[in-house]
Amino acid sequence: xxxxxxxxxxxxxxxxxxxxxxxDGSEDAIGxxxxxxxxxxxxxxxxxxxxxxxxGVLKAQKKEKQTLTGIQITLTDNMTVLDLAxxxxxxxxxRDEAGKIxxxxxxxxxxxxxxxxxxxxxxxxxxxxxxxxxxxYEKTTYKHCTGQPFAYxxxxxxxxxxxxxxxxxxxxxxxxxxxxxxxxxxxxxxxxEMVPTLGELTITTAAGTTTGKTKVTVKPAKAGGNSYKxxxxxxxxxxxxxxxxxxxYTDWDGTAEITATTGHKILIVETTSDGKxxxxxxxxxxxxxx
Numbered sequence: 001x002x003x004x005x006x007x008x009x010x011x012x013x014x015x016x017x018x019x020x021x022x023x024d025g026s027e028d029a030i031g032x033x034x035x036x037x038x039x040x041x042x043x044x045x046x047x048x049x050x051x052x053x054x055x056g057v058l059k060a061q062k063k064e065k066q067t068l069t070g071i072q073i074t075l076t077d078n079m080t081v082l083d084l085a086x087x088x089x090x091x092x093x094x095r096d097e098a099g100k101i102x103x104x105x106x107x108x109x110x111x112x113x114x115x116x117x118x119x120x121x122x123x124x125x126x127x128x129x130x131x132x133x134x135x136x137y138e139k140t141t142y143k144h145c146t147g148q149p150f151a152y153x154x155x156x157x158x159x160x161x162x163x164x165x166x167x168x169x170x171x172x173x174x175x176x177x178x179x180x181x182x183x184x185x186x187x188x189x190x191x192x193e194m195v196p197t198l199g200e201l202t203i204t205t206a207a208g209t210t211t212g213k214t215k216v217t218v219k220p221a222k223a224g225g226n227s228y229k230x231x232x233x234x235x236x237x238x239x240x241x242x243x244x245x246x247x248x249y250t251d252w253d254g255t256a257e258i259t260a261t262t263g264h265k266i267l268i269v270e271t272t273s274d275g276k277x278x279x280x281x282x283x284x285x286x287x288x289x290x
Contacts, residue, residue, distance in 0.1 A: 031188035037076040088147030099196035142168035199279030207288040208257040236267040246275035
């Protein structure tokens with residue numbers, strides 16, 4: 001008999017930090033440091049056992065098989081985190097000039113979220129020693145996470161406890177999760193220190209119904225209370241976040257066909273009620289010819 005080795009042992013506690021990083025790089029990562037509980041549930045598909053019974057006697061059997069398909073992650077938090085809500089189910093967030101959230105709008109009812117962002121979720125837990133000191137952090141990583149729709153509840157004299165559910169679906173050949181140990185937590189910037197950035201709109205065009213007209217489609221949809229403005233030309237430039245777009249642009253209701261020249265560029269800007277830029281995108285015009 002060979003040697004018997006004592007395994008490595010660590011004592012972990014707390015959900016010290018949860019980081020959600022968009023895998024397409026479209027936005028900054030979100031670092032959640034509030035009182036959060038993380039629950040995970042392995043998702044499997046079961047192939048039933050196949051038993052050969054002859055006159056009540058078991059002659060042979062093929063055992064039941066379970067195939068791991070993903071990990072369901074449930075985040076429970078006593079704070080309302082609208083950035084997390086957007087990450088989980090999509091939608092749009094409206095911010096003021098200082099970058100503070102003033103409104104969150106979920107995806108439109110009856111409209112499929114076709115381009116839901118996938119996130120890598122990192123869960124950090126503290127590793128403690130016998131003196132009560134943190135010696136390192138355990139980091140568990142779940143890839144390709146997408147969320148499920150949800151709504152907030154409220155009750156008199158009770159603090160809200162919100163639940164956010166994500167599903168991690170690893171690709172062929174990938175592990176369901178990874179665990180590593182790090183000396184320190186990554187730095188998380190305070191919201192007040194973050195500089196707001198211009199949101200990105202995807203602009204597509206198609207020939208309109210009459211000569212010289214183009215039909216424009218914008219995704220994602222604008223936030224409630226916001227408006228669209230546009231300009232066209234051989235060359236157009238994106239505005240800066242919060243730039244005043246009150247002049248030099250044409251108001252657009254989001255559906256009317258626009259007069260534009262095929263091959264030119266069209267700039268669509270989502271603005272606040274007072275004309276401040278919040279999101280924008282540029283597309284190439286395709287208009288109807290004679």
